[in-house]
Amino acid sequence: MKIAVVGIGAVGGVIASKIDREYAPVMISKNKEIVKSIRENGLRVKKEKATHCNVNCCPRIYSSFKEADLKFDIILLCTKATNVIDAAKEALNYLSEIGFIVSFQNGIVENHLLEFVPEEKLVGGIIGFGATMHQPGFVEMTSHGEIVIGELNGCIKERIKVLKSILDSVIETRITQNIWGAKYSKLLINACITTMGAVSGLTLGEMLSKKEFREVFRKILYEGVEVAKKKGIKLEKISGVSIHKLAASEREINGKFCLSKFHKDLIIKFIGRKYKNLKSSSLQSLERGRKTEVDFINGIIVRYGKETGFETPVNERIVEIVHEIENGKRKISPENLRELIF
Numbered sequence: 001m002k003i004a005v006v007g008i009g010a011v012g013g014v015i016a017s018k019i020d021r022e023y024a025p026v027m028i029s030k031n032k033e034i035v036k037s038i039r040e041n042g043l044r045v046k047k048e049k050a051t052h053c054n055v056n057c058c059p060r061i062y063s064s065f066k067e068a069d070l071k072f073d074i075i076l077l078c079t080k081a082t083n084v085i086d087a088a089k090e091a092l093n094y095l096s097e098i099g100f101i102v103s104f105q106n107g108i109v110e111n112h113l114l115e116f117v118p119e120e121k122l123v124g125g126i127i128g129f130g131a132t133m134h135q136p137g138f139v140e141m142t143s144h145g146e147i148v149i150g151e152l153n154g155c156i157k158e159r160i161k162v163l164k165s166i167l168d169s170v171i172e173t174r175i176t177q178n179i180w181g182a183k184y185s186k187l188l189i190n191a192c193i194t195t196m197g198a199v200s201g202l203t204l205g206e207m208l209s210k211k212e213f214r215e216v217f218r219k220i221l222y223e224g225v226e227v228a229k230k231k232g233i234k235l236e237k238i239s240g241v242s243i244h245k246l247a248a249s250e251r252e253i254n255g256k257f258c259l260s261k262f263h264k265d266l267i268i269k270f271i272g273r274k275y276k277n278l279k280s281s282s283l284q285s286l287e288r289g290r291k292t293e294v295d296f297i298n299g300i301i302v303r304y305g306k307e308t309g310f311e312t313p314v315n316e317r318i319v320e321i322v323h324e325i326e327n328g329k330r331k332i333s334p335e336n337l338r339e340l341i342f
């Protein structure tokens with residue numbers, strides 16, 4: 001089984017390091033500094049409570065598929081959503097006859113990929129763990145959480161079981177028959193945690209310790225969940241969390257199977273405590289001068305809202321705020337979240 005990991009940043013680095021011994025994946029990175037560092041020092045991984053160690057002594061890293069000049073049975077796309085189209089276009093030419101691509105991006109990118117990737121060549125994926133790249137070629141898994149994978153048409157084929165067995169070496173992996181719903185459920189997590197972390201510059205713990213920011217969290221989620229209902233999207237638990245059940249909805253509060261506003265607030269507070277050091281991947285992008293994936297995350301909630309006639313003012317505003325930061329017109333600050341309290 002020939003495997004390629006494309007995009008050796010935080011997630012790609014963690015995945016490549018964990019499957020290295022058993023599957024010897026080939027790594028593809030467009031980032032010259034990362035290629036140089038891994039060629040010189042190996043792929044370095046920070047282990048919990050340790051400094052770091054080299055796990056990949058014979059690094060198989062290339063700056064393009066052309067340079068690697070091999071065909072692959074599985075290509076794991078671990079770039080940001082903003083780069084995934086280019087990465088997938090290149091990858092398609094290097095698939096073996098039985099080969100397929102896995103899209104691990106946060107947000108929804110699969111509809112764009114399906115414009116040129118045949119459906120049978122694409123499998124959807126979700127990364128539930130957190131990862132950080134401290135320096136080029138030096139990565140850390142910062143929080144735990146499952147990987148979820150699924151065929152876009154919901155079938156369970158043999159290949160998805162093979163993929164699961166490979167990814168189980170990274171972290172516990174689950175197969176879903178509802179990958180679109182699962183991806184949207186993860187999108188909801190990112191619409192709150194990742195985007196709020198990006199505009200505020202706060203860790204999750206700092207952010208969710210404040211009641212006013214937990215309220216922003218619930219408003220972003222509320223809009224996302226209402227839009228999902230209108231679109232008929234079936235939401236599901238990700239890493240054991242039914243994020244959608246935490247949405248603020250006065251109608252639901254009086255309903256049968258829902259948590260009280262007090263309990264929802266308490267659970268959000270608890271999530272903040274449990275993952276207190278989590279640093280948003282979009283914040284990491286902004287700090288590196290890169291664009292975020294907000295258009296594929298909160299932007300999707302706004303788009304689905306427009307399609308279904310449901311207003312999404314908080315998501316609309318946070319998308320604008322992120323773009324202002326990306327364009328240098330605004331600074332990252334907790335004050336940005338205060339603008340969303342209306």
Ligand SMILES: NC(=O)C1=CN([C@@H]2O[C@H](COP(=O)(O)OP(=O)(O)OC[C@H]3O[C@@H](n4cnc5c(N)ncnc54)[C@H](OP(=O)(O)O)[C@@H]3O)[C@@H](O)[C@H]2O)C=CC1
Nearest residue numbers: 007009010011029030031079083087105106127130131281
């Ligand atoms: N980090 C996290 O905790 C989590 C991230 N995710 C998702 O996983 C995906 C990857 O995130 P993350 O690892 O943080 O991102 P990173 O930015 O750390 O890594 C992506 C890497 O891909 C490189 N790259 C860009 N285009 C290409 C290309 N065409 N071919 C090869 N390499 C390319 C980038 O280069 P350059 O450095 O030059 O930009 C970068 O080094 C995102 O969609 C993210 O939302 C999901 C869950 C958790």
Ligand SMILES: CC(C)(CO)C(=O)C(=O)O
Nearest residue numbers: 127128129130194280281
């Ligand atoms: C919230 C988290 C860490 C969960 O996996 C994530 O997806 C991100 O920051 O991009």
